[in-house]
Amino acid sequence: MNSQEEVNDFVKNGHQQYLPHLSIDPVIIGYHDQQLKVLLLKWIGLNGWGLPGGFIQRREPLSQAAHRILHERTGLEDLFLQQFHIFGDSPYRVQERSVNEFNETYGLAIDGNTWLFERTLSIGYFALVDYSKVSVRTDFFTVDYQWWDVSEIPPLLFDQNEVVEKALATLRLQIYHQPIGYNLLPEKFTLPEIHTLYETILGKKLDQRNFAKKLVGLGLIKKLDEQRAIGPHRSPYLYQFEKDAYENALKQGIVHTY
Amino acid sequence: MNSQEEVNDFVKNGHQQYLPHLSIDPVIIGYHDQQLKVLLLKWIGLNGWGLPGGFIQRREPLSQAAHRILHERTGLEDLFLQQFHIFGDSPYRVQERSVNEFNETYGLAIDGNTWLFERTLSIGYFALVDYSKVSVRTDFFTVDYQWWDVSEIPPLLFDQNEVVEKALATLRLQIYHQPIGYNLLPEKFTLPEIHTLYETILGKKLDQRNFAKKLVGLGLIKKLDEQRAIGPHRSPYLYQFEKDAYENALKQGIVHTY
């Protein structure tokens, strides 16, 4: 959706295709350079940042819509993508937005009965992605994108800061009950890599040896007979997730600490 | 809403007052007779059971709507009420319902453009209530109510069984991280009472002594200098929740097992 006609059609007739009052707002979390990053899009005109959201088609199952939107925005499929909350309390989601402001910003001339200006509740999903595999696509409303360090998220449009915060809080809680990393790390990774990933997510130091013991002990990762060259130092062994144990732990849950 | 005119107005004009495509479906969990019970309403005509749901007013914050609906149905206020999922995948929530079936059931004659027949996503909340304090109110669509033991939930309308199951699963998970009981037990309760409550929720035996040690050790409950007469047996001491520690644990979360 990039031509002016497409946009006009979307704004005027989108309600025929999409459910009004609802948007899906994925918090796309990537990992790079030992830091957690969140993908944000820059809105045209509004001069602010927001989540790469989308709408639900009228007969499309909700989870399918979430995957579709993520795919449209990032090109990624088969991701860890999890619904964590629906937001409908903040003023932005109760009051309708200003039509005039919108028309001015986008050079449109639509009236106030348009579906887009009705109150919209936001369904929060979070996804864990391999940072390097993402190719972001912007659309008519968004002009730029950027990966933001989680500690430096700017004030977001549409009260979305609370969405991001809740996503991260959910992730931190969840890491105690579910294995995480399958979608954040390359297929083969080293102990130090997964170790610092967990430290980054939890925001605290974890003892290397105990951490490795735990993960291997749970059978979630296994050591390979390969090493990776990493400059003038001892080469670390490579590890891999045990798919079966991993999937199982995702379903069953784990009870432990790291 | 009980007169025929009110109902007609609701069906025809409800969309002016309520957000379409969304319903709030609370799983109201009560505790009685050492069993967890769920409050279900019996639909007229459809001859089936369902959750005591409601709709969100157009400018009403989401959580406020949830509390209002709960209050309308049960007369209760200030409850532990928590959103846990939004359901939009099951066929019922993707396909629109049959108008004819509806008209036949309720003796109405409305056309298919009515908001009620559009696809509806269901926002799941669960509430923990003191069984004895609830006074259920039915409405035009529902003729009867009943507390059902969680192990005996019948097939529900609108694919709501998955809503109930997920509510219970969430509760069981949550009990490891948050104190539970404040809204399920009377103000003063005995150790055996709270002990069996936890056993009931978790569906497994918990050692009495260790359980009491844990809760007292965490400072969540405190022993009172009173006892309760319970027939021809030794009188148990009464306990009370420590409000401050309880609230704090609700916010901070607990890491432990029982």
Next chain:
DNA sequence: TTACAATCCGTAAATTATACGGATTAATTT
């Protein structure tokens, strides 16, 4: 007074989590 049935209480063993440092290695530099 006795019988009964439920409550109350404390310690020992097992498991799990935490703390901790020295030997090894691969590449680069000398």
Next chain:
DNA sequence: AAATTAATCCGTATAATTTACGGATTGTAA
């Protein structure tokens, strides 16, 4: 070729937590 560097690798001892377990006590009814 040897020395240097910086990162990986590994195992054991201590602390903390969880689990296991039974006998003495109490209030009422018979």
